Each structure stands twice: as structure tokens, then as C-alpha cells.
Amino acid sequence: MDTAIAEIERGGRVESRHAGTAVVVDADGDVVFALGDIALPTYPRSAVKAFLALPLVESGAAERLGLDDEELALACASHNGEPAHVTVAARMLGRAGRNVACLECGTHWPTNADAAHALARSGGEPNALHNNCSGKHAGFVCLACDQEQDLAGYIHPAHPIMREVTAALADVTDAAHGEDNRGIDGCSIPTYAIPMRALAHGFARFGTGHGLGRERARAAARLRTAVANAPFMVGGSGRFDTVLMQALGSAVFSKMGAEGIMAASLPEQGLGIAVKCHDGAPRAAEVAMATLLMRFLGPEARDHTVLRDLATHDIRNWNGMTVGRVRAAPFI
């Protein structure tokens, strides 16, 4: 249960190490690879944003409102708050005849440091559009407006929109989503602790459509296409998911979540992967995910430069000297 998934090396020795759980599942739910307690309920946090966006697409709302690839990708995003993300989030709200005032995600500075400094330099202050979840929330707003629902309180579990997207989560992952396993996420919507195996299974289904029903499967394919066409939207400069999908296109759909969660769909292989770094560190979940992708994406992937760099990368200090390395532990 406490197997190392990643190590930080400095001066030729391990300075820090990260334990984790990892699981690879096919679309039937059969386990192909497992490390740790894959039944342990774990909050997927933002890893399931694409599942939350399914009702927006399958209801026809996205098409009626004319949402494009960038906007659909942003609905699945934990973005950096860079100018392009803010612009697209505002555009989504505009499609629904709304603006930033209706967002209930809260405000924080752009997570990308360059974007934060540029905003400050321009004399600006962040608003809810800069929140890394603004695209997901704009998606909820679009869905609610298309259905002529009252928007207020859309973040609460009992609101019709939250009920609808939570039902989609339960359907895709085949896991219970109720009061007993509910927490509150950084952007105030509920997050539900589900087995890691169920999370991976959901990603196998999301990547293949297998077991989802025709409309839901089509919506999943539409969202994967949107993200493959606009991978910058799902994260931003330097972000794992963006860098990965810019390099590999539709061969993989990957999405991080807070507290060391990573999940991915491998449509061609019919697999889903879920990784949790037990201590919540993204650096560890990322190298573990890249290492699993090198193994399960097929022979070309193993030698792909971008994937190799995501699986093992140097640590440089403030003078640009290489002083260490982040790498997956030999867990496979």
C-alpha cells in the first residue's frame, strides 16, 4: 500500500520519495495492472471534469449554444489563468447570455506565475474567470441556461445541474456518489471519493464509449476531440496534460486533479489509468503516469521524447545548474 511511485534525487542520493496507488483497467473493468489498494475510496477532484461536461454535450446544449473546441476543452480544464483561458471562459458565458458575475467558483490569481505577474503589471486584479475551474463552471452555466434553470446556488449538491452532472459521474464510473462519500472541492462543488479502480474504469469507458450508451459515448468522443484539438485550453503553458496532448494528440486523454491525482484514457488500447500520489504531490503522480503511458500506449510511445521527458526530468536551481532529478520509482 505504500510502494514508492516516484523519487527525487540530489547529489546521487534519494532526497525525497513518494508513495502511491496506480491502476490500469480495460473497458470491461478488468484490472490489467495494479499497485497498492485500488479499492480505497479517493477523491478524483478535477480529474473527472470531462465526465462533468458530458451532460452539456449529450443534452444538445453545447451544439445549440455553438460551443467550439476551445470552449469544450476549457469545460474539462484546470487552467493556468493565462489570457487565452480567461478570454475563452468569458466567451462561453457570453454564449449563455451571461458574464463573470454568475460564476460561483471564487477568485484566485492565475496559477501560472508569468500570467500572474503580467496581470499585476497591467494594474489588474484577478476575477472568477482566472479561477482554474472557470471553464467547468462556465459549462455548468451554459447547461443551466439552456435548460432555463435558475442559476443561483448551482454549486450545491441539491441543485438540478449538480444532480445531473453527479448522475453522469456515477454512471461513467459505476460508483456510488452520495452524502457518505462527499467532500467539497476548491471551487465549492462536491467531490466524491470513489475507488481508484472505478476511476480508471470510468476513463477506459470515456476513451472507448464502451458501456456508456450511444449519446453519452458520442459526447465523450466529442469532448476528447475538442481537447485533442485545443490542448492548451485544458491546462496551459508547461502543464503536463497540455504538453502530453500537444505531443500525442488524440492517442491519449489525460487530466490531473488536486492532491496528486492523474487519470487517462487510452482509446486505441481500450484502457483507463488512474494514479494517486498518497501525499498529494503532482510531481510524483505525473512521472508515474508518464511511465505507465510509456508502457501501455504501445511501442512508439516508449521512445517518444516528450513522454520520456515527462517521466524523468532534471531539477535546475536558480543559476540554471542541474542539481537533481525527478523520476518514477521502479514500480512497474
Added chain:
Amino acid sequence: MDTAIAEIERGGRVESRHAGTAVVVDADGDVVFALGDIALPTYPRSAVKAFLALPLVESGAAERLGLDDEELALACASHNGEPAHVTVAARMLGRAGRNVACLECGTHWPTNADAAHALARSGGEPNALHNNCSGKHAGFVCLACDQEQDLAGYIHPAHPIMREVTAALADVTDAAHGEDNRGIDGCSIPTYAIPMRALAHGFARFGTGHGLGRERARAAARLRTAVANAPFMVGGSGRFDTVLMQALGSAVFSKMGAEGIMAASLPEQGLGIAVKCHDGAPRAAEVAMATLLMRFLGPEARDHTVLRDLATHDIRNWNGMTVGRVRAAPFI
């Protein structure tokens, strides 16, 4: 070896957990409390900055140059890069007849977000004074100038200044400091992996003077007084070491290091404490250290509000809702 020292709770369940090593040692080096492999060589990183500042004081250089409490505290600091830190770092260099150009620590934006945004808003760019290690480096510069040493390359292990401060580290911790256990730190000076027990022993000696020799013991007392009088300098707004020492004064000297290191001297109890979070997370090392301080500082400390808040604190989301908690695992 992989005992949990801290847990992150959300929605009533543990979302993430951190393993670690912790040790409490008296000034004779006898172990009072141990968790995990206390013999494991570990990089103390910035936790030993006060030891690195000993030659500056005991050589008489600090007195000859007229360094005050703020400046001596900054020599022991990993600071936020707030305006006061930058001002004091520049003042130290001025005492040596130097300026920012001689610093070899490299440049980064202030680690304090408000300070970074304010700097950007003013149209400024960071320089080496904003580096969290600039006070330590300014201390090296003061020592070198007082000795009329050639400054260039003072960060390298073979430079006389680095030899002198490394000898102080070896003396205070009674641990070997050589090529075999050397890594390079973020600011480019060497860092040496030493047993956690030796790190704690060094802090017990630093807090008591026991086993240090008269001049070194006086220098240690001078540095502790400086930090107790100017705790803002050692970290800054919201930082564990600053908040702790603003509340407890000279009853404790505490210092963090990168990758989840915390160390502390308890002068009145004659103890030293060292904590390493195995995965490198400060949030875990901090709650573990606060919990150990509550136990070992004596009965008043256990009920001290500030200490209790450092040992267990809420996680709030972007709407200010309490969504979780960071707390020490029941490791004591």
C-alpha cells in the same frame, strides 16, 4: 520507516497522508524521541543556515561591520522576498561595501505572492536580493570582505569561505561533510546529507552552547537573540518560523529547509528536534514540528493558541469555506 506524520482530511476522510522521520535529542546526543530511521543521511538544506552564520559572528566580522539583529536574522533566513527583506539584504551588502552584483545565489520572484504581485505592479523585476537565500549569501559576502578574501566563486566547496562555514557545520553536528555526501542547493552552495539524529544534536547544541566551545557558543546565543528580536526577517508574512517565534520569542529557535525539513532548538529544555517529511512537503513537516514542540516545550506551550493553530489548521477553498484540515498524524 514509513510512519505517517501528517494527514490531510476532506469530507471526513483522509485524502492524503505524509510519512516522515522525527527525532528529539538532548545536548549530549542522547535520543529522547525517535520515529523512523534517524540514522538515514538527509540533506538539511536551509535548516542549517544559522550554523552557516556562526563564523560571521564568532570571527568578530559581524561586530566589526556593525550588523544588527535584523541583519543577523536575515543571515539565518529563507525569506519571502518582501520589501523589508530586500532592504535589509541590501543594507548588509552595504556594510561590506558591496551591492547586489556580487551575489551568486541567482534570482527568483518573491516567494510571497503578495510581494510578487506588488513588485510586478510597480513595474519592477526581481533581482538576487529577492532570492530567499540572499541574507545568507550577504552573510558570506560580509565574512569574505572582512577577511579581505577574493569574493568570486564563494559558492563553490573549495572557496575559503565555503570551507570555513562547512567546517562549522561539521563541528556543530559532529557529522562528516565531504564529497561523498554532497549535493548542490537551490542557491548553488553545497548541502551535505547527514543523519537526522546529527541534525537534531546540532540544534540541541546550538540552543544550549553545550559542546561548542566558548566563542562558538556565544555566537550561537547571539544569533538566537537576533532571530528572537527580529523573527520577521527569518521567513516573513505567514511563515511557520516567523509566526512561531513571534509568539514564543527566545523559547524556541526554529528553521525550515526545502523538501520537508524542519529543525528546532529548545534552549530551556536543552533539546534539539529534527523532522523530515519523506515526500518533501512543508505542510506535513510543519504540523509534525508544532506537535513535537507542544510536547517538549513544557506545559504552557501545549495550550498556546499559536502553537495549536500551527499543529492543526483548516483548509479553506476559494469561497472561504472550510473544506478540510491539515493535522499531525497520531505519531507521538
